Structures are given as structure tokens and as C-alpha cells.
Amino acid sequence: METVLAFDFGLKRIGVAIGNTLLKQAQPLTVITSESNDARFAAIEALIDEWQPQRCVVGLPMHPDGAEHEMTARCRRFANQLHGRFGLSAVLVDERYSSAVLSQRRGEHIDDAAAAIILQQYFDDYAQS
Incomplete structure (x- = not known):
């Protein structure tokens, strides 16, 4: 069994969800709203220390046709930073x-729920046992 943290990376907020490969059920965990990169990674480090995940999942945004855009590259870099800083896959x-699924919840911070959808997709599509 592996504990997995998932991230919905954004420039203003990072949604975080948690789950494990035994139950394969994602749960929203928190939203990181720190503005500085150092503060964001300090918050992520605290979550990693608390939950001891074996793996991270990062949502990769793309255009509907599958083409990449600016945020795609930023999310790839964020995933590389998670791996480099914390040694996690x-x-x-x-x-x-994921955003379309949550579009009815206007006015709320939905970043942690988006992270849970991303993690659930990982469990459903990638973490087959």
C-alpha cells in the first residue's frame, strides 16, 4: 500500500488531496495559498512530513485537443521540483x-476538490493492481 499526495498546481493556490493505493479513494486535504515559492514548499514539506507519501501526483493541464500551453510547462516543472526536493516519484x-466537473461550485475555492478528482483519476486509470 502506498500513500499518495496529489496536487492541483496554480499560480495563486495549490490544491492538495490524499489517498492510498489500498482503498483507491481520493479525499480533498487542503489548499496552499502562500504567495512565495519558499512558503509553498515549506507547506508541502509539512504535509509530506505528516502524511509520509510514497508518491505524488500532479495534474497536467492541456488544451481540449491535447496541445500544451504555458501552465503545462509550469506543472511539469512543479512535478520535477517535488521529485528533486523530496525524492518522491x-x-x-x-x-x-477536472475543472469542468467542478464548474457548478462557483465562488468557492475548489482547488482541493480538483486535486481529489486528479488523484481519483490516477487511481482509476494508472494505479491498477
């Missing part, structure tokens, strides 16, 4: 439709 998961 970082898996990229297509997140094209």
Missing part, C-alpha cells in the same frame, strides 16, 4: 476535465 495526470 511524481506522476503527471491529464487534468483537462
Whole structure:
């Protein structure tokens, strides 16, 4: 069994979800709203210390046709930073439709729920046993 942390990376907020490969059920965990990169990674480090994940999942945004855009590169870099700073495997998961699923929840911070959708997709599509 592996504990997995998932991230919905954004420039203003990072949504975080948690789950494990035994139950394969993602749960929203928190939203990191720190503005500085150092503060963001300090918050992530605290979560990693608390939950001891064996792997990270990062949502990879793309255009509907699968083409990459500016945020795609930023998310790839974020995943590489997670791997480099914490030594954890970082898996990229297509997140094209996670925001559409949550579009009814206007006015709320939905970043942790988006991270949970990304993690659930990882469990459903990638973490087959």
C-alpha cells in the first residue's frame, strides 16, 4: 500500500488531496495559498512530513485537443521540483476535465476538490493492481 499526495498546481493556490493505493479513494486535504515559492514548499514539506507519501501526483493541464500551453510547462516543472526536493516519484495526470466537473461550485475555492478528482483519476486509470 502506498500513500499518495496529489496536487492541483496554480499560480495563486495549490490544491492538495490524499489517498492510498489500498482503498483507491481520493479525499480533498487542503489548499496552499502562500504567495512565495519558499512558503509553498515549506507547506508541502509539512504535509509530506505528516502524511509520509510514497508518491505524488500532479495534474497536467492541456488544451481540449491535447496541445500544451504555458501552465503545462509550469506543472511539469512543479512535478520535477517535488521529485528533486523530496525524492518522491511524481506522476503527471491529464487534468483537462477536472475543472469542468467542478464548474457548478462557483465562488468557492475548489482547488482541493480538483486535486481529489486528479488523484481519483490516477487511481482509476494508472494505479491498477
